[in-house]
Amino acid sequence: MQSLKIMLLSSAFNGLTQRAWLDLRQLGHAPSVVLFTDEASVCRQIEASAADLVICPFLKDRVPQQLWSNPERPVVIIHPGIVGDRGASALDWAITQQVRRWGVTALQAVEEMDAGPIWSTCEFDMPADVRKSELYNGLVSDAAISCIRDVVEKFARGFVPTPLDYTQPDVAGRLQPNMKQADRTFSWYDCARFIKRSIDAADGQPGVLASLAGGQYYLYDAHLDARRGTPGEILAVQDDAVLVAAGDHSLWLGSLKRKALPGEETFKLPARHVLAGQLADVPVLDGSLANQGFDEMAYQPIRYRETGHVGELTFEFYNGAMSTEQCQRLVAALRWAKARDTQVLLVRGGRGSFSNGVHLNVIQAAEVPGLEAWANIQAIDDVCRELLTARQLVVSGLTGSAGAGGVMLALAADIVFARAGVVLNPHYKTMGLYGSEYWTYSLPRAVGSEVAHKLVEECLPISALQARHWGMVQDIGPRCPRAFGLWLLQQASDALTDERYALHRARKSNMNLAQIERCRENELAQMRLDMVENRQQFAEKCRNFVFKRKTCQTPQRLQAPWALAPRATLVD
Structure with a gap:
């Protein structure tokens, strides 16, 4: 296959974008990266380059019309959902609803978000009790790389993507709203597995907002435990985690983020650090190797x-x-x-x-x-x-x-x-x-x-x-x-x-x-x-x-020479 000039447009040079960049180079192509800073800068960089194809492995921003309306240079979105699925909370809903099959779809950017014609799709069986970050960095990342390879091969041979058609029986996905905290809410009287699934579906970002120890915190990094107590009570501390009783059993919470006051910024920290002043009377368990046997299911x-x-x-x-x-x-x-x-x-x-x-x-x-x-x-x-x-x-x-x-x-x-x-x-x-x-x-x-x-x-x-x-x-x-x-x-x-x-x-x-x-x-x-x-x-x-400050510009080390040169001087 002829080497292609492929632009990776991404909100961050995250793990998936890095894998895509490495994989395309391994296949003999010349990927370059543009991080989405502002619409004008992104359009200027891509339009000034001689990119054959734009692929968006991880894009939180809407693709500018100036880019997606160019018929000669498709912009392909890598969406973490099955064909027909649309919306920014694809994985959150998939975990919450305990779907059996999920996948990744490569679709062309159009005016309506996630509604463009289909270039490629790759499905997989959903594992049980998987947290969002683990799913994204594992099966979703693998499926995304498969789709990206497929898109590049199809583009090289002049493939025309297939319009999204909800009347087809194999199109199972649907438009899903952005998941809000109201969709994630739970009671500590709910069963521990339900609570864990809610936290797993929000892992990484945004976390699940809940009341704990008299305050409001976003919860992360949940692990099941068989111990019991009054729902919502902190039963124990081990290493950095706190054990909280639920309706039937309990959960370890490894990380928390305090809900910010107006004008304030907070960030994730180990749970014991966040609740430090409220754990004086809580039993501390010994997590040393000498005092516990190997148990893959335990915290x-x-x-x-x-x-x-x-x-x-x-x-x-x-x-x-x-x-x-x-x-x-x-x-x-x-x-x-x-x-x-x-x-x-x-x-x-x-x-x-x-x-x-x-x-x-x-x-x-x-x-x-x-x-x-x-x-x-x-x-x-x-x-x-x-x-x-x-x-x-x-x-x-x-x-x-x-x-x-x-x-x-x-x-x-x-x-x-x-x-x-x-x-x-x-x-x-x-x-x-x-x-x-x-x-x-x-x-x-x-x-x-x-x-x-x-x-x-x-x-x-x-x-x-x-x-x-x-x-x-x-x-x-x-x-x-x-x-x-x-x-x-x-x-x-x-x-x-x-x-x-x-x-x-x-x-x-x-x-x-x-x-x-x-x-x-x-x-x-x-x-x-x-x-x-x-x-x-x-x-x-x-x-x-x-504090996750957005980058001001794409580092030069991520830009291929062809993407930096003036368009008029470029030759194939």
Whole structure:
């Protein structure tokens, strides 16, 4: 197929847009990105380019008429719903209504939102008890990539999209209103599963507004529990979560956002932090590995089990953010696991992101954000040191995407495996940080100094395939999370004898601990300048991230050369 100039118009360079950008490049095309800032700027950038096709993987804004009315250059929307589904709350309604089948549809932008002719569709079976972010980053993202590939192939051969026709029996979707808080409301006397489904359907954004502990909060990150109590009562605290009684059983709530007063802005934080002043008489449960057995159904942000000579430690922190306290708990868990009589220590993520490094929301909420950031970076460094100094052969499993220090945390292991389709962002610069987590040791060790410099300076995402090519990842497993878990455990079990990893085993025995600690010291000296003294505007960038400030312009690193050149000078 001829290489196409494809413009990705998106509200943010989010996980799906990054996957689309990487996938199109892998297929030999030349994607460029335009972030939706304002209508005039977007139109000017796209009209001035020589784009063959515009695809919108994640667009909250309406496509300007100037763009969709051009018959020579279609604008294709990637909508997270089945054919005929319309509206901005597609996934919210699908989870709430417990549909059995769902999908993604690629449709051409027209005046009426989501009503354009169909380019492609891809359906899947809806899993039970899935939260919106997990669904979006998993099955929806996979279906979207399938649709995007199909659209590009069809465009290349002159395909004419099919008009949406509600009289056809296979068009099951319908126009759905935007879901409001009134549609999400529940009573604490409702059953726990119903409440959890309401929270799952609003996961990420906007959360479910409810009364709790005498205040109004948006709820996130719900987990079922069998304990009982007076509905609405907080029964216990464990790690960052609070346990709230429902009509039959109870739920753990991991994150909350206080309802803002007029003129005020609030943001998500660990539930225990938000309710700190109201938990004095609430029992605190011990979540340490030494005092709880492995239970996949229970609320266990850090859990451990052994299979033969492999100890498997899973950590699952909401949105991949790791606060100072979470890092300290993980350090304690790793020390406990390292003392076990095992030969391999497998460290893996859970359902969401593997890790994205320090917890920017907790940092922003601190009395002195710079000092909290400084404590946080030292705590996550301690996690990496536990991996680097383990007696066991350490294997990390990238179950989800990772960014910044989360990538470097994985690289602190001796062997790294990744789930197909994960995206890695091995850089810090866009947040105004030099970086730590022993990256100046682990990244060059994996890819060499030249590639390491390129990765941290270019600030671009890389695919699992690229990571394997460069040596950051040793192998890639199945995309299905459950299948990947089984595959990962088998790979970890075989790693002691597999000849493919002989070099990694030998490298471990020749590790220079003094050199490793010098790397940490040098990194932290730079990070102190960034975090405490704000050398590169980390404070402002952190604030903009936490409060979700819209970007002013598309970064040049995301724009292909053809999209930057004046139209008159472009040649095919």
